[in-house]
Amino acid sequence: MKPEIKNMAGGLAGALILNLVHETAKRVSQKAPRIDLIGEEALTKSLNAVGVSAPTGNKLFGTTLAADLIANATYYAMIGKGPRKHLLLRGAGYGLFAGLGAIGFTQKLGLSDKPVTKTTETKVMTVAWYLLGGLAAALVIKKVGEIDDERSGILELA
Template sequence: MKDIRYIAGGLAGALALNILHETVKRLDPDAPRIDLVGEEALAKAVEMTGAEPPKGQNLFAATLGADLVSNAMYFSAIGLGDKKGLLMRGAGYGLAAGIGALSLTEPLGLDDEPITKTTKTKVLTVTWYVFGGLVTALAIKALSK
């Protein structure tokens, strides 16, 4: 049953990350727009299959769903290993995800401007993933009691 706690913790981190992102992007013009990168990635992936990608709100919803699932799966791995290092592992996974978002976007053929337009945008991108990793670690810790 430990795996359920890890998955629930990963989902908590993914939800926290997305709530933070969706809230701040409406308030701050320098906020990262990882949603735009995700929409571009999803549309390109669907096009590669020969299908027509969704548009507008349907593309947004599909991307948000895919983002929640993929981040929850990734963050759930934070629960693996020694429980004493849970918070550090959460921060490390978040840091790796944030740096990965910044450094892999362009090599994958995606427009990186929505997450690299300013230094503040770059710092927030990494910070938000660290936040998601820490929320995951704290949720797993709480669920393990």
């Protein structure tokens, strides 16, 4: 299997885990980060800046969720670049950097950071969930690589 496909499979897994945790937590905790609100604000401001009306309601949510999944999957897929022995370390690094970036750069990008900085718990959850996504991506990339290695070994013996 091509490395790009392995990496995208891992990236997609990390993005799905991240978004599942976010979507579940926002329904059960007032302190949960609301990355979705930041995404919606970013999409709306970006479209309005180029003279396009942004969707509203469920269409805005769906469009933002799709864009978030694609962006996070692409970002997490980069974890697969480099030596295999450092996959988990890279996964942790990418996840940690994304989480810290979400809390530290949102306001600098002209967006409200309140959805991810409202409490210390919110900040910790934000970083932890991006870290979880990075580790999930790394583990999937690692496992897919191992399965691919086993198949290659079987083919070589045949």
